[in-house]
Amino acid sequence: MAKESVKARQRKREALVAKFAAKRAALKEAGDYAALDKLPKNASPVRLKNRCQLTGRPKGYIRYFGISRNAFRDMALDGKIPGVKKASW
Template sequence: MAKTSVKARQKKRERMAAQYAEKRAALKAAGDYAALDKLPKNASPVRLKNRCQLTGRPKGYMRYFGISRVIFRDMALNGQIPGVKKASW
């Protein structure tokens, strides 16, 4: 499980990227790179990292579900994810 501060930092970056998205797009379209440099660093979507929504784990992230493979396996085996079951043949 990731530290609370790391998860909070990620949430802050997500909020800032969403907040400045329209402004960044307008400045990029206008070609005003000097103004783009003056925006906060955390407003850039490149700084976002895919993390598990429940634990904050950065590795083994499953984009479709938004959680890590470890949590996905636990939830699937407990029947908490609809339509997912363990394969057997």
């Protein structure tokens, strides 16, 4: 489990990216890089990190499900993800 402060920081960045998305796109289209530079640094989508929605783990992230491999395995074994079962051959 990631620290609550790390998860909160990530949520704050996600909110800033969403808030300034239209403005960033307009400034990029106009080529106004001076104004683009004055926007908050955390408003850039490059600063986002893929993190597990449940635990905040940054590594082993499965993009399709939005969770880490550990959380995915636990949920799959508990039958909480429809259509997913453990392979056996």
